[in-house]
Amino acid sequence: MEYRNMTRGELESLLAQEKEKYAAIKSAGLSLDMSRGIPARKQLDLSQEMLGILVSEEDCEGEDGRDYRSYGLPDGTPEAKRMFSYITGAPVDNIIVCGNSSLNVMFDTVARNMLLGVSKSSEPWSRQGNIKFLCPVPGYDRHFSICETFGIEMINIPMTPEGPDMDAVEAAVRDPLVKGIWCVPKYSNPDGITYSDETVRRFAALKPAAPDFRIFWDNAYIVHDLYDDGDSLMDIFAECEKYGSADMVYMFVSTSKITFPGSGVAAIISSPANTAYIKSVMAMQTICHDKLNQLRHAKFLCSHEKIKEHMKKHAELLRPKFVAVCETLERELAGTGIAEWNTPRGGYFISLNVCDGCAKRVYNLMAELGVKLTPAGATFPYGNDPRDRNLRIAPTYPTIDELKKAVDALCVCVKIACIEKLLAK
Amino acid sequence: MEYRNMTRGELESLLAQEKEKYAAIKSAGLSLDMSRGIPARKQLDLSQEMLGILVSEEDCEGEDGRDYRSYGLPDGTPEAKRMFSYITGAPVDNIIVCGNSSLNVMFDTVARNMLLGVSKSSEPWSRQGNIKFLCPVPGYDRHFSICETFGIEMINIPMTPEGPDMDAVEAAVRDPLVKGIWCVPKYSNPDGITYSDETVRRFAALKPAAPDFRIFWDNAYIVHDLYDDGDSLMDIFAECEKYGSADMVYMFVSTSKITFPGSGVAAIISSPANTAYIKSVMAMQTICHDKLNQLRHAKFLCSHEKIKEHMKKHAELLRPKFVAVCETLERELAGTGIAEWNTPRGGYFISLNVCDGCAKRVYNLMAELGVKLTPAGATFPYGNDPRDRNLRIAPTYPTIDELKKAVDALCVCVKIACIEKLLAK
Numbered sequence: 001m002e003y004r005n006m007t008r009g010e011l012e013s014l015l016a017q018e019k020e021k022y023a024a025i026k027s028a029g030l031s032l033d034m035s036r037g038i039p040a041r042k043q044l045d046l047s048q049e050m051l052g053i054l055v056s057e058e059d060c061e062g063e064d065g066r067d068y069r070s071y072g073l074p075d076g077t078p079e080a081k082r083m084f085s086y087i088t089g090a091p092v093d094n095i096i097v098c099g100n101s102s103l104n105v106m107f108d109t110v111a112r113n114m115l116l117g118v119s120k121s122s123e124p125w126s127r128q129g130n131i132k133f134l135c136p137v138p139g140y141d142r143h144f145s146i147c148e149t150f151g152i153e154m155i156n157i158p159m160t161p162e163g164p165d166m167d168a169v170e171a172a173v174r175d176p177l178v179k180g181i182w183c184v185p186k187y188s189n190p191d192g193i194t195y196s197d198e199t200v201r202r203f204a205a206l207k208p209a210a211p212d213f214r215i216f217w218d219n220a221y222i223v224h225d226l227y228d229d230g231d232s233l234m235d236i237f238a239e240c241e242k243y244g245s246a247d248m249v250y251m252f253v254s255t256s257k258i259t260f261p262g263s264g265v266a267a268i269i270s271s272p273a274n275t276a277y278i279k280s281v282m283a284m285q286t287i288c289h290d291k292l293n294q295l296r297h298a299k300f301l302c303s304h305e306k307i308k309e310h311m312k313k314h315a316e317l318l319r320p321k322f323v324a325v326c327e328t329l330e331r332e333l334a335g336t337g338i339a340e341w342n343t344p345r346g347g348y349f350i351s352l353n354v355c356d357g358c359a360k361r362v363y364n365l366m367a368e369l370g371v372k373l374t375p376a377g378a379t380f381p382y383g384n385d386p387r388d389r390n391l392r393i394a395p396t397y398p399t400i401d402e403l404k405k406a407v408d409a410l411c412v413c414v415k416i417a418c419i420e421k422l423l424a425k
Numbered sequence: 426m427e428y429r430n431m432t433r434g435e436l437e438s439l440l441a442q443e444k445e446k447y448a449a450i451k452s453a454g455l456s457l458d459m460s461r462g463i464p465a466r467k468q469l470d471l472s473q474e475m476l477g478i479l480v481s482e483e484d485c486e487g488e489d490g491r492d493y494r495s496y497g498l499p500d501g502t503p504e505a506k507r508m509f510s511y512i513t514g515a516p517v518d519n520i521i522v523c524g525n526s527s528l529n530v531m532f533d534t535v536a537r538n539m540l541l542g543v544s545k546s547s548e549p550w551s552r553q554g555n556i557k558f559l560c561p562v563p564g565y566d567r568h569f570s571i572c573e574t575f576g577i578e579m580i581n582i583p584m585t586p587e588g589p590d591m592d593a594v595e596a597a598v599r600d601p602l603v604k605g606i607w608c609v610p611k612y613s614n615p616d617g618i619t620y621s622d623e624t625v626r627r628f629a630a631l632k633p634a635a636p637d638f639r640i641f642w643d644n645a646y647i648v649h650d651l652y653d654d655g656d657s658l659m660d661i662f663a664e665c666e667k668y669g670s671a672d673m674v675y676m677f678v679s680t681s682k683i684t685f686p687g688s689g690v691a692a693i694i695s696s697p698a699n700t701a702y703i704k705s706v707m708a709m710q711t712i713c714h715d716k717l718n719q720l721r722h723a724k725f726l727c728s729h730e731k732i733k734e735h736m737k738k739h740a741e742l743l744r745p746k747f748v749a750v751c752e753t754l755e756r757e758l759a760g761t762g763i764a765e766w767n768t769p770r771g772g773y774f775i776s777l778n779v780c781d782g783c784a785k786r787v788y789n790l791m792a793e794l795g796v797k798l799t800p801a802g803a804t805f806p807y808g809n810d811p812r813d814r815n816l817r818i819a820p821t822y823p824t825i826d827e828l829k830k831a832v833d834a835l836c837v838c839v840k841i842a843c844i845e846k847l848l849a850k
Contacts, residue, residue, distance in 0.1 A: 034497070068687060069688060100715045103712055108710075115540060116574070116575075262712075286532070288525075
């Protein structure tokens with residue numbers, strides 16, 4: 001029965017029950033951090049052998065005999081470019097392999113465009129007044145932090161089951177001050193939505209007023225399927241070819257959630273013109289990135305098949321966790337009308353919408369129980385969820401047992417917060 | 426006999442002799458790249474065991490049990506901070522350990538100051554008009570490239586045997602648009618000069634008109650002595666304490682020429698206020714740097730003594746090369762009055778000044794022989810050596826045999842270029 005159809009008396013009695021459960025959980029004591037999308041130790045162990053691959057002098061030689069311990073190859077090793085080509089399908093010439101963090105590559109890309117413009121002949125973004133970025137919401141807080149750091153105004157774009165609301169995107173890019181959009185096109189953070197073909201097509205076909213508008217295509221979960229038949233994301237570059245819009249897209253990928261979050265390899269993939277320009281600036285920024293770590297990764301993730309097989313092992317560890325969360329939500333909250341959630345087929349998160357005005361209260365109730373969720377609001381620019389309803393569940397790090405306890409507790413907190421809201425009306 | 430005191434006939438006959446030697450060298454054929462300061466393979470082998478240090482799951486744990494394969498510690502691991510404290514003497518709290526490249530840290534530091542200012546309350550450099558940097562010359566081309574990339578005007582400051590001409594520096598910083606100076610204070614690139622105590626003191630005591638003036642103290646060769654009694658550089662931070670000027674200095678160090686040039690670890694060391702501010706921005710830029718590589722390094726370079734012992738092994742490989750170059754220069758050019766050079770006690774370069782207007786000609790003559798030197802002019806901002814006389818010799822990569830041949834050839838080229846110049850007068 002939907003809670004909104006209950007009588008005051010029914011709600012009050014339900015609230016009392018849930019508060020009893022809450023007190024019991026509290027006295028049992030929980031201590032859990034579910035705030036970030038962190039792989040579990042067992043997932044990291046899957047890549048442990050990689051660290052033994054590269055030990056001797058000979059191990060450190062590239063395929064052309066070059067000594068990778070030394071300087072050189074600022075845009076990455078051919079082996080690592082090939083690895084990212086296996087992952088993304090992009091041609092190696094459009095790939096620049098960087099350091100350990102795709103977030104760092106994104107930050108640097110915005111900083112470069114701010115200071116120097118998107119190309120040699122382009123006006124720096126920082127000299128064009130109050131520029132803006134479009135932010136599909138809910139979204140990834142670290143994207144928003146980059147904009148906030150540089151004082152770039154953020155405009156919310158609602159997410160739909162097909163991806164960002166493209167009507168809203170198409171309307172917004174008519175403003176020449178709109179310079180970019182953040183996208184996590186596959187298994188979006190936090191919704192777990194994979195953009196539909198139609199959405200990708202409309203992105204490729206965009207005609208922004210700003211010639212220096214750029215799509216930040218953060219393909220963080222490109223091979224991170226939970227099931228054998230993972231979602232398929234259309235190749236945006238192939239679509240862009242049709243519209244002559246390839247310069248509009250930067251794709252970012254990394255091995256952070258394939259091998260080691262702190263010691264992976266990241267890459268930026270773009271058009272030949274963008275790639276040439278980025279290389280020219282990067283050559284001033286560094287002599288080279290860590291080629292030994294690139295080689296270590298390329299030897300470990302040595303083929304398309306090897307990567308697929310490796311990601312299956314991750315899926316086997318992750319799938320039961322996602323299933324546990326969704327089953328508990330289903331059991332406790334289905335039909336109540338106080339919560340909606342997604343059932344993602346990949347990625348790192350489950351997005352939960354509760355009654356308007358209740359997310360912060362749920363976050364605080366959980367914190368009091370000893371469970372740290374991603375702060376309510378974090379999935380929106382400026383930490384401001386206008387409806388205060390979205391919560392991001394990160395199920396990857398805890399054990400299944402911990403997770404079940406945490407989500408049980410979460411359901412209790414959601415009920416308490418929402419019933420209180422209903423009673424206050 | 427000094428060449429300028431020779432008769433025309435004597436010069437002509439000498440030129441003919443040298444041209445014969447040149448032709449002989451040319452027909453023998455050389456092929457050598459001496460353009461950059463690259464460690465030789467044997468030097469890299471000194472650190473090879475480091476790659477075997479960190480293989481098992483347990484190896485990847487930090488001293489507090491944290492899993493360094495995962496996210497966290499954006500400002501570096503405690504172990505790596507301690508390593509840089511052994512190297513620099515700085516307190517660990519003032520050290521931020523970053524990725525593999527100190528050049529990258531310097532570039533990012535300039536970019537951050539351009540976009541966001543030197544502190545939270547400071548005006549970004551990019552909004553203050555035509556800002557300027559002081560560049561002691563000859564200097565490091567990659568420093569100059571950073572300024573050129575961001576359109577920062579560069580002002581030459583002459584080097585003296587004590588370091589930069591401090592009268593010129595003190596005069597220049599009266600201009601509030603002067604925001605920084607590039608320094609390689611120990612075994613400077615390319616002069617091999619270590620700044621005197623008086624120079625360091627005057628830096629610490631600087632009273633620049635710009636409150637956001639910063640000294641970029643690139644301590645690239647801090648432990649890179651060729652002899653047991655290496656030069657000693659005064660601790661600028663200790664001096665700054667006396668003048669309340671600690672916020673004025675950023676120190677940069679890296680293990681690029683201690684372990685592996687492409688896969689080392691870099692750090693920025695600064696005052697508590699600067700460190701806190703840099704951390705706050707860096708937390709937006711990346712979740713963390715590569716902690717496994719930090720740990721690998723910290724385990725390998727585990728004490729002050731171990732670092733000293735390790736650098737002695739480098740010195741044993743490098744010293745004979747520096748000696749070979751200087752002996753050849755001495756034998757061939759001493760007393761000719763057409764060349765001056767330094768005899769550094771550490772670092773990576775030997776700086777050679779030839780007659781005014783001859784450096785480019787020497788570079789080209791060498792290139793025709795198959796020896797690539799650092800381009801003439803590269804040691805000056807905008808690649809413009811106003812007297813066209815400075816050449817940078819990078820003796821570290823070639824074998825001693827190659828080096829002797831190359832410097833023999835260099836002396837022939839210097840003689841040809843300078844005699845031609847004298848005859849053209």
